Amino acid sequence: MHDSQQRHAGVGTDEDATTDSETTGDESTRGESTGGDPTTNGRYPTAHARTRGDADGERSGRCRYTFDPTERTDASLRTTWECPHPAHRESNVCVFHLSADERAALDVSPKDVVDRLFENLHADDPRMNEYVGASLPNLPLTYQRVDGETNHVLNFQHAEIEGIDLTHGHLAHGLNVREATLGRVTFEDATVTGDVEAEGAVVTDALDTSEATFEQDVHFDGATFEGPVVCDETTFEEDTTFEDATFRETVAFRNATTSGSSHVLADHISFAGANFRDEAHFRQTDFQYVTFADATFESRADFEHTNFEGDTVFDDCVFADVADFDEARFSHDAGFTGARFEALAEFRGVEFDGGSRTASDDVTFEDAVFEGEADFKLARFRFADFKSARCRGELNLDRATFHARAECRELVVEGETNLHRATFAAPAVFADARFEGDVGGVEATFESDVTFGESVFAAAVTFDDARFLDDTAFESVTFEADARFRGTAFEGGANYREQNCSFDETTFEGDADFDGARFTNGSFWDTTFEGVCSFRGAVFEESATFRVRSGLRPTYVDLTDATVESGNIVESGGSVVPYDMTKTTLGDVRLEGERAEGDLLDHFRFCLTDFDGFDFSNHHAYLERNDWTIHDFDENEATGNYAVEATNETIEETYRKAQASANDVGDTPASREFEFKRYYYNRKKNADILLNEYSLNAWSRVKKSASVGLNLFMQVTCGYGNRLPRIAAWTFLLPAVFGIFYVLGGPLETQAGVVWNSADPAGTLFDGLYYSYISFSTVGYGDINPLGWMARLFAMSQGMLNGLFFTLLTFTLFKRVLGGS
Numbered sequence: 001m002h003d004s005q006q007r008h009a010g011v012g013t014d015e016d017a018t019t020d021s022e023t024t025g026d027e028s029t030r031g032e033s034t035g036g037d038p039t040t041n042g043r044y045p046t047a048h049a050r051t052r053g054d055a056d057g058e059r060s061g062r063c064r065y066t067f068d069p070t071e072r073t074d075a076s077l078r079t080t081w082e083c084p085h086p087a088h089r090e091s092n093v094c095v096f097h098l099s100a101d102e103r104a105a106l107d108v109s110p111k112d113v114v115d116r117l118f119e120n121l122h123a124d125d126p127r128m129n130e131y132v133g134a135s136l137p138n139l140p141l142t143y144q145r146v147d148g149e150t151n152h153v154l155n156f157q158h159a160e161i162e163g164i165d166l167t168h169g170h171l172a173h174g175l176n177v178r179e180a181t182l183g184r185v186t187f188e189d190a191t192v193t194g195d196v197e198a199e200g201a202v203v204t205d206a207l208d209t210s211e212a213t214f215e216q217d218v219h220f221d222g223a224t225f226e227g228p229v230v231c232d233e234t235t236f237e238e239d240t241t242f243e244d245a246t247f248r249e250t251v252a253f254r255n256a257t258t259s260g261s262s263h264v265l266a267d268h269i270s271f272a273g274a275n276f277r278d279e280a281h282f283r284q285t286d287f288q289y290v291t292f293a294d295a296t297f298e299s300r301a302d303f304e305h306t307n308f309e310g311d312t313v314f315d316d317c318v319f320a321d322v323a324d325f326d327e328a329r330f331s332h333d334a335g336f337t338g339a340r341f342e343a344l345a346e347f348r349g350v351e352f353d354g355g356s357r358t359a360s361d362d363v364t365f366e367d368a369v370f371e372g373e374a375d376f377k378l379a380r381f382r383f384a385d386f387k388s389a390r391c392r393g394e395l396n397l398d399r400a401t402f403h404a405r406a407e408c409r410e411l412v413v414e415g416e417t418n419l420h421r422a423t424f425a426a427p428a429v430f431a432d433a434r435f436e437g438d439v440g441g442v443e444a445t446f447e448s449d450v451t452f453g454e455s456v457f458a459a460a461v462t463f464d465d466a467r468f469l470d471d472t473a474f475e476s477v478t479f480e481a482d483a484r485f486r487g488t489a490f491e492g493g494a495n496y497r498e499q500n501c502s503f504d505e506t507t508f509e510g511d512a513d514f515d516g517a518r519f520t521n522g523s524f525w526d527t528t529f530e531g532v533c534s535f536r537g538a539v540f541e542e543s544a545t546f547r548v549r550s551g552l553r554p555t556y557v558d559l560t561d562a563t564v565e566s567g568n569i570v571e572s573g574g575s576v577v578p579y580d581m582t583k584t585t586l587g588d589v590r591l592e593g594e595r596a597e598g599d600l601l602d603h604f605r606f607c608l609t610d611f612d613g614f615d616f617s618n619h620h621a622y623l624e625r626n627d628w629t630i631h632d633f634d635e636n637e638a639t640g641n642y643a644v645e646a647t648n649e650t651i652e653e654t655y656r657k658a659q660a661s662a663n664d665v666g667d668t669p670a671s672r673e674f675e676f677k678r679y680y681y682n683r684k685k686n687a688d689i690l691l692n693e694y695s696l697n698a699w700s701r702v703k704k705s706a707s708v709g710l711n712l713f714m715q716v717t718c719g720y721g722n723r724l725p726r727i728a729a730w731t732f733l734l735p736a737v738f739g740i741f742y743v744l745g746g747p748l749e750t751q752a753g754v755v756w757n758s759a760d761p762a763g764t765l766f767d768g769l770y771y772s773y774i775s776f777s778t779v780g781y782g783d784i785n786p787l788g789w790m791a792r793l794f795a796m797s798q799g800m801l802n803g804l805f806f807t808l809l810t811f812t813l814f815k816r817v818l819g820g821s
Contacts (some may be wrong), residue, residue: 061086061087061092062082062083062084062085062086062087063083063084063085063086063087063092063093063094063096063097064083064087064092064093065082065083065093065094065097065133066080066081066082066083067080067081067132067133067158068080069081072158072179076157076158076178076179076199076200077132077157077158081130081132081133083096083097083130083132083133084125084127084128084130085120085128085131088106088108090106091106095108095112095113095116096113096116096131096134096135096136097133097134097135098135099135100135100137100162103137110137110138110139110140111140113136113137113139114139114140114141117139117154118146120148121146121147121148121149121173122148122149122150123148123150124150126150126152126153128152129148129152129153129154129155129173130155131154131155131156131159132155132156132157132158132159133157133158133159134156134159134160134161135159135160136156136159136160136161136162137161137162138161138162138163138164138165138183138184139161139163139164139165140165141164141165141166141169141171142165142166142167142168142169143167143168143169144166144169144170145169145170145172146166146169146170146171146172146173147170147171147172147173148172148173151172151173151174151194152173152174153173153174153175153176153194153195153197154173154174154175154176155176156175156176156177156180157176157177157178157179157180158178158179158180159177159180159181160180160181161177161180161181161182161183162183163182163183163184163185163186163205164182164184164185164186164187165184165186166186166187166190166192167186167187167188167189167190168188168189168190169187169190169191170190170191170192170193171190171191171192171193171194172193172194173194174194174195174196174197174216175192175194175195175196175197175198176197176198177196177197177198177201178197178198178199178200178201179199179200179201180198180201180202181201181202181204182201182202182203182204182205183203183204183205184205184206184207184208184227185203185205185206185207185208186206186208187208187209187212188208188209188210188211188212189210189211189212190209190212190213191212191213191215192212192213192214192215192216192218193215193216194215194216195216195217195218195219196214196216196217196218196219196220197219198218198219198220198223199219199220199221199222199223200221200222200223201220201223201224202223202224202226203223203224203225203226203227203229204226204227205226205227206227206228206229206230207225207227207228207229207230207231208229208230209230209231209234210230210231210232210233210234211232211233211234212231212234212235213234213235213237214234214235214236214237214238214240215237215238216237216238217238217239217240217241218236218238218239218240218241219240219241220241220242220245221241221242221243221244221245222243222244222245223242223245223246224245224246224248225245225246225247225248225249225251226248226249227248227249228249228250228251228252228278229247229249229250229251229252230252231251231252231253231256232252232253232254232255232256233254233255233256233257234253234256234257235256235257235258236256236257236258236259236268236269237259238259238268239268239269239270240258240268240269240270241269241270241272242269242270242271242274243270243271243272243273243274244272244273244274244275245271245273245274245275246274246275246277247274247275247276247277247278247280248277248278249277249278250278250279250280250281251276251278251279251280251281252280252281253280253281253282253285254281254282254283254284254285255283255284255285255286256282256285256286257285257286258285258286258287258288258290259288268287268288268289268290268310269287269288269289269290269291270290270291271290271291271292271295272291272292272293272294272295272313273293273294273295274292274295274296275295275296275298276295276296276297276298276299276301277298277299278298278299279299279300279301279302280297280299280300280301280302281302282301282302282303282306283302283303283304283305283306284304284305284306284307285303285306285307286306286307286309287306287307287308287309287310287312288309288310289310289311289312289332290308290310290312290313291312291313291314291315292313292314292317293313293314293315293316293317294315294316294317295314295317295318296317296318296320297317297318297319297320297321297323298320298321299320299321300321300322300323300324301319301321301322301323301324302324303323303324303325303328304324304325304326304327304328305326305327305328306325306328306329307328307329307331308328308329308330308331308332308334309331309332310331310332311332311333311334311335312330312332312333312334312335313334313335314334314335314336314339315335315336315337315338315339316337316338316339316340317336317339317340318339318340318342319339319340319341319342319343319345320342320343321342321343322343322344322345322346323341323343323344323345323346324346325345325346325347325350326346326347326348326349326350327348327349327350328347328350328351329350329351329353330350330351330352330353330354330362330363331353332353332354332362333354333362333363334352334362334363334364335363335364336363336364336365336368337364337365337366337367337368338366338367338368339365339368339369340368340369340371341368341369341370341371341372341374342371342372343371343372344372344373344375344393345370345372345373345374345375346375347374347375347376347379348375348376348377348378348379349377349378349379350376350379350380351379351380352379352380352381352382352384353380353382354382354383354404362381362382362383362384362404363381363382363383363384363385364384364385364386364387365384365385365386365389366385366386366387366388366389367387367388367389368386368389368390369389369390369392370389370390370391370392370393370395371392371393372392372393373393373394373395373396373415374391374393374394374395374396375394375396376395376396376397376400377396377397377398377399377400377418378398378399378400379397379400379401380400380401380403381400381401381402381403381404381406382402382403382404383404383405383407384402384404384405384406384407385407386406386407386408386411387407387408387409387410387411388409388410388411388412389408389411389412390411390412390413390414391411391412391413391414391415391417392414392415393414393415394415394416394417394418394437395413395415395416395417395418396418397417397418397419397422398418398419398420398421398422399420399421399422399423400419400422400423401422401423401425402422402423402424402425402426402428403425403426404425404426405426405427405428405429406424406426406427406428406429407429408428408429408430408433409429409430409431409432409433410431410432410433411430411433411434412433412434412436413433413434413435413436413437413439414436414437415436415437416437416438416439416440417435417437417438417439417440418440419439419440419441419444420440420441420442420443420444421442421443421444421445422441422444422445423444423445423447424444424445424446424447424448424450425447425448426447426448427448427449427450428446428448428449428450428451429450429451430450430451430452430455431451431452431453431454431455432453432454432455433452433455433456434455434456434458435455435456435457435458435459435461436458436459437458437459438459438460438461438462439457439459439460439461439462440462441461441462441463441466442462442463442464442465442466443464443465443466443467444463444466444467445466445467445469446466446467446468446469446470446472447469447470448469448470449470449471449472449473450468450470450471450472450473451472451473451475452473452474452477453473453474453475453476453477454475454476454477455474455477455478456477456478456480457477457478457479457480457481457483458480458481459480459481460481460482460483460484460510461479461481461482461483461484462484463484463485463488464484464485464486464487464488465486465487465488466485466488466489467488467489467491468488468489468490468491468501469489469491469492470491470492470500471492471500471501471502472490472492472500472501472502473502474501474502474503474506475502475503475504475505475506476504476505476506477503477506477507478506478507478509479506479507479508479509479510479512480509480510481509481510482510482511482512482513482531483508483510483511483512483513484513485512485513485514485517486513486514486515486516486517487515487516487517488514488517488518489517489518490517490518490519490520490522491518491520492519492520492521500519500520500521500522501519501520501521501522501523502522502523502525503522503523503524503527504523504524504525504526504527505525505526505527506524506527506528507527507528507530507551508527508528508529508530508531508533509530509531509551510530510531511531511532511533511534512529512531512532512533512534513532513534514533514534514535514538515534515535515536515537515538516536516537516538517535517538517539518538518539518541519538519539519540519541519544520541520542521540521542521543521544522540522543522544522545523544523545524544524545524546524547524548525545525546525547526547526548526549526572527546527547527548527549528548528549528550528551529548529549529550529551529555529557529577530550530551530552530553530555531553531555532555532558532638533548533555533556533557533558534558534560535557535558535559535560535562536558536559536560536561536562536643537560537561537562538559538562538563539562539563540562540563540564540565540566540567541563541565542565542566543565543566543567544564544566544567544568544569544589545567545568545569545570546567546568546569546570546579547568547569547570547572548572548577549572549574549575549577550575550576550577553637553638554636554637554638555577555638556577556578556579556580556636556638556639557577557578557579557580558580559579559580559581559582559584560580560581560582560583560584560642560643561582561583561584561643562581562584562585563584563585563587564584564585564586564587564589565587565588566587566588566589567589567590568589568590568591568592569589569590569591569592570591570592570593570594571591571592571593571594571600571603572594573594576603576634576636577603578603578604578605578633578634578635578636578639579603579604579605580605580639580642581604581605581606581607581609582605582607582608582609582642582643582644583607583608583609583610583643583644584609584610585609585610585612586609586610586611586612586614587612587613587614588613588614588615589614590615590618591604591618591619599622599634600619600622601619601622601623601626601630602632602633602634603633603634604630604633605631605633605639605642605646606630606631606633606654606658607631607642607644607646607650607651607654608644608650608653608654608657609654609657609658610657610661611657611658611660611661611662612661613661613664613665614661614665615665615667616658616661616662616665616667616670617665617667617670620669620670623670623673628670628673628674628676628677629677630654630655630658630674631646631651631654631655633646647685648681648684648685648688649681649685651677651681652678652681652682652685655674655675655677655678655681656674656678658670658674659671659674659675659678662674672722672815673722675720675721675722676715676719676720676722676723679711679714679715679720680715682711683707683708683711683712683715686704686707686708686711687708689704690704690705690708714808717730717805717808718730718808718809718811718812721808721811721812721815722812722815723812724812724813724816727805727808727809727812728809730805730808731805731806731808731809734776734801734805735769735772735773735775735776735798736769736772736773738772738775738776738794738797738798739765739768739769739770739771739772739773740765740768740769741794742768742771742772742786742791742794743764743765743767743768767784770784771784771786772798775795775798775799775802776798776801776802777802778799778802
C-alpha cells in the first residue's frame with residue numbers, strides 16, 4: 001500500500017461507517033449487518049454477513065483514494081487521479097486500495113479482488129478499469145481469459161501487486177503497470193493482445209513469459225527486475241522496449257522471436273541503456289530490428305546462434321564478462337561503435353551479411369575496445385569497419401572471410417593478430433594501424449587492393465604463402481621486429497602502370513625475409529633495412545625497383561637465386577647497401593648510382609649470375625677502368641653468408657654467363673672482355689687442380705698441364721683471340737728475333753759464301769733479317785740457305801711458328817671483323 005497521504009483514509013471509524021451506511025443506496029446491494037466482530041471491536045462486518053450483490057462489502061460511496069503526482073518525483077501521471085471505485089462498506093477506500101493487513105481484517109480474499117476485477121471488465125465506464133496506486137494480492141489468472149466487452153486498458157500505475165499468474169491465460173486488454181511494484185509475474189504460454197506499458201515498474205520476483213505471445217507493443221523502459229527473467233520462446237509481435245531497464249539476476253530470451261511491422265525503420269525491440277547484472281541469454285533468439293545501445297552486461301552475454309534479421313545496434317555497449325556471439329547471423333547492418341568488451345569476445349563463425357543499403361557499413365566496430373581476446377575465427381563479413389578499434393588481447397581472424405571492403409584504419413592491436421587463411425575479397429585498409437603483438441597471415445588471401453600505409457608492426461610479422469592478388473601498399477610502414485613474407489605472391493592487378501606491390505619509404509628494423517616471394521611489380525624505393533634483407537628465390541616477373549638504405553646497422557640485399565626480369569636498382573647517395581646476386585637471373589635491369597660511377601659495380605656480387613639480357617653497355621666506363629672485372633665485391637659487416645663461394649671455377653662460369661648475355665644484346669666489347677676473363681680463370685682453375693688434387697693420375701696431369709700451357713700461350717699471344725694488336729705484334733716482330741738469332745748462330749750460306757762478314761756487320765744483320773722474314777712468310781727465294789745445325793733448327797722452328805701465328809692473326813682478325821666471340 002502506498003503512503004497514507006495519498007489515501008486520505010484507511011479503515012473507517014464508527015462514525016464513518018454510520019455516515020456511509022446512512023448514505024448507502026439500494027438495500028439489495030448492501031449486505032445485512034450482523035454486528036461487530038469481537039476481534040475488531042465491532043468495526044468490521046463478518047465475512048458471511050456480506051452478500052454477492054454487495055460486491056464484497058462495498059459501500060455505495062466512492063473510494064476516497066487519490067494520487068497526487070506532485071508528491072511523487074517518479075510519477076508518470078500528469079494530473080491528480082481520483083479512484084472511481086466504490087469504497088468498501090467498512091472502509092472509505094475500495095477493495096483495491098486496501099492494504100494486505102486491511103484485506104485480512106476485512107476478510108477480503110484474493111478471489112474477491114479478482115472477481116471484482118472481472119466485474120469491472122464489463123463496465124461501460126473505462127475508468128472502472130483504473131487501479132492507480134492499488135495494493136493487490138497475488139492475482140491467480142491461470143487458464144483464464146481476461147476479456148471485457150470494451151477491452152479498456154487495465155491501469156495499475158503505481159500499484160503494488162503481490163504477483164500475477166496468467167499461465168495459459170489470455171489477456172485481451174492493454175496492461176498499464178507504469179511505476180508499479182510487482183511480485184512474481186508469470187505469463188507462461190499466455191497470450192496478450194493489448195499493449196503492455198510497464199515503464200519504471202519494479203518486479204521484485206521472477207518474471208516468466210516462456211512461450212507467451214505479445215501481439216502489441218511491450219514497454220518496460222526503466223523497469224527494474226530483481227528476480228530472474230525468463231522469456232524463452234516468447235513471441236513479441238510488435239515493438240518491445242526494455243530501455244534503461246535493470247536486470248539484477250539471470251535473463252533468458254532463448255529462442256524468443258521479436259518482430260514489429262508497424263514501422264520497419266524503428267527498433268522493434270530495444271534494450272538501449274539496459275543493465276544486465278547477471279548472465280543474459282539470448283541464444284537462438286530471432287530479432288528483427290533490435291538495439292542494445294549503451295547497455296551494460298556485467299556478466300556473461302550469450303547470443304550464440306542468435307538470428308538478427310534487421311538492423312542491430314550495440315553501440316557503446318559494455319560487456320564486462322564473456323560476450324558470446326558464436327555462429328550468430330546478422331542479416332542487416334550491425335553496429336558495435338564504441339562498444340567495450342572487457343573479457344573474451346567470441347564471434348566464431350558469425351555471419352555479418354549486411355543489408356541492401358550497400359553504401360553503409362554492414363558491420364562496424366569503430367572505436368570499439370576489446371580488453372580480452374577478440375575471436376572472429378571463421379567469421380563472414382561484408383562491409384566491415386574496425387576503424388580506430390582497440391584490441392588489448394589477441395585479434396583472431398583465422399579463416400575469416402571479408403566479401404566487401406574491410407576498413408581497419410587506425411586499428412590498434414596490443415596482442416597477437418591472427419590472419420591465417422583469412423580471405424579479403426574486396427579492398428582492405430589497415431592504414432595508420434598499430435600491431436604491438438605478433439601478426440600472422442600465413443596463406444591469407446587478399447583478392448583486391450590492400451594498404452597498410454604508415455602502420456606500425458611492433459613485433460614479428462609472418463605472411464608466409466599469402467596471396468596479394470591486386471595492388472598492395474606497405475608504404476611508410478615500420479616493422480620494428482622481423483618481417484617474413486616467404487612464398488608470398490604479390491600478383492598485382494589490372495592497372496599495369498602502377499607498382500602492384502610497394503614498400504616505399506618503409507623501415508625494417510629487424511630481418512626482412514622475402515624468400516620465394518613472387519612479385520609482378522615490386523618497389524622498395526627509399527626503403528630502410530637495418531637487419532638481414534633476403535629475397536632468396538624471389539621472382540620479379542615484370543619489374544623491380546630498389547633504392548634502399550641502411551639504418552643504424554650495416555645491411556645488404558640478398559637476391560640469391562632470385563629472378564629480376566627488369567627494373568632499376570639505384571645505389572643512394574647516402575649509405576652504401578651491397579647486393580648479393582649469387583645465382584640471380586638478371587634481366588633488363590638498370591643499375592644506377594647517385595654517387596660517382598667509379599665504384600658502382602663493386603657493390604654487386606655477381607657469382608654464377610644469369611645475365612638474361614642484362615645490358616653492360618651502361619657500365620663500360622667502369623669496366624674499362626677496372627679491367628672488366630665484375631666479380632670483385634666490397635663486403636661489409638653484414639655480408640658473408642653466401643650460397644656459393646667465389647672460386648676460380650665459379651668465377652669462370654660467371655664470366656661465361658656474362659659473355660653470353662653480352663652476345664645476346666650485341667655488346668661486342670663486353671663479350672670479348674668477358675671471354676678473356678673466362679679463359680683466364682679457366683687456366684687458374686686448372687692450375688689449382690694440378691696443385692691441389694693429389695688424386696690425379698699421370699695422364700690426367702699431362703692433359704691438365706697441356707691445357708694450362710695452351711691457355712697461357714693463347715693469353716700471351718692473342719688474348720684468346722681478343723687482342724689484335726698483340727697478335728699483330730707477335731706476327732711481325734717475331735721474325736726480327738729470329739734474324740738476330742741467325743746472325744749470331746750462323747753461318748748462313750749464300751751464293752757469295754758465308755754471310756758473316758766482320759768488316760760489314762750491318763750488311764750481315766740485314767741479310768739475317770731478310771732471310772728470317774722471307775722464311776717466315778714462306779716465300780723462300782733460295783738465295784740464302786742455313787748452314788749448321790743451329791741455323792737449321794731455327795729455320796724449322798720458324799716454319800712451324802709461321803703457320804701458328806698467321807692462323808692466330810687470321811682468327812683474331814675474323815673475330816674483330818665479325819664482332820663475335
